[in-house]
Amino acid sequence: MNSKHPAVLLALACWAGGAGAAQPREVRDGETMEAAIAADAPTRVRLEGQRIVNVVGNIHSTSNCDSAPPAGNAPLAPSQLAAPAVNPRGDVILNCDLDKGEIYVRPAATGHAGQMRPISLFVSSPRATYTLLLRPAQMPADSLVLRDRRSEAGEPAAKAARPQTTSHVRALKTMLASMAQGRPADGVRAQQFDVAQALWREAEFRLIRRQEGRALQGETYRLRNTSAATMVLAEQEFDQDGVLAVAIEQHTLPPGATTLVHVIRQQEDTP
Template identity: 30%
Template sequence: MKKSSRPILLLALLASLNAHATQVIEGADRNHVQVNISAKEQNRLAVEGRRIASVVPSQKDVISVVKDEALGALYFTLASDTPSVGTVTLFVSDDKGVTYKVILVPRPVSGEEIILRPPGEKGGPASAAPRTTADGRAVSYQRKIKDLVLVMADPALQESVESIAVNKEVPLWKEGRLVLLTKYLEGDLVGEKYRLTNVSPSDMLLVEQELYRRGVRAVSIEHHTLPAGDGTDIFLVRERKENE
């Protein structure tokens, strides 16, 4: 009897998500929050809706920083002469005087994007009550993103969230035909399931970064190399718009 490939697919999608998802961090203004970063590649740090005013590391000369003056964000790498630095604490202040405490954990992964969410204003999205588990524990934003990817990838779970059939072709590249199959609505997140077909005579190599845009929090691709005529499912999670 042939074994189902579904568990292998789900593990592959989670591995892809762990490698490429943007980390949206809440509560760092109140407590130290731990985040994974690339040990060797450049990482990006920003404060949602605000500009970074200053960054002070717990150890001198442990990071190298390049400021993005236009967006008020910064790019940073660990100093090349400190390969065994362990964790690094950053004290990040924004242009409204809020200070965030972030513990950087170097990992052998590609460059990460870290977005710090400010304390919520009344009625704002950051002030919404978090979803909780049966025993009352808050479900992290990152966990919600992973859960939604799993729901989209597993038909047995899809009845647990609201879904809307779309089946609309989306212009992308002339080498590929991209169709938005279904939208999944879950709280302040929207999941989108796409089908991409390689319509060119050559192999197509896909990377998640090509599909990121403003508001996208995670992208996961089932097959990264597509021979001519083959297709793959693509799962995207983004912020929910006000009119959705």
């Protein structure tokens, strides 16, 4: 496992939520927020408590973004990095909802998700600009709700809550490290399995190990790409009720390749 996975863990520890609902994502001006989006369907993006007024990126084409906005509201003005109305090298198709100050994004590439590049966008509100790195994945259409905590509670409140969050994330990182190494930490009980799990038609998914600690339970799965196309994986595809964090060792799988997927949940019965 390479060094980027603890960062993935930290992000999901803060953002994990129920599957099938809008994905809440914490954002800050000047920092990059990563998320998975549907490869073949639009994804709604909105700013909680704010309007999106500008979008900058390698945009393929836009729709409903140049109309006059409602009276008294600032226009949503997408800025393309290429001059033509349709940029054949663009990464994303952008649709604007001027009434609500929201956008819908859809990868412009065609074919399998493995052929799609990550999409970089700069999304601006009247107060800040947020950097988004969106990774197309085989998942249902969803919504991204961007939350700037500093604009809600102010910096002092955020700092006051940090010690508890840091302790929680440290426990998650310790569990993840023991899962990646295949060696349980002190006080953690480990069991080996080889049990097939339902996932996607294009993949074989097997539970191979479970580790149980005082408050956390970690499950390690082996995923094999059984399709004829390259598969691109995202942690959000494994986010379900009760899941605290997910880490994937290899995000891009050629046909026949395998990777380990580590899932951490809260123990249902803690001593």
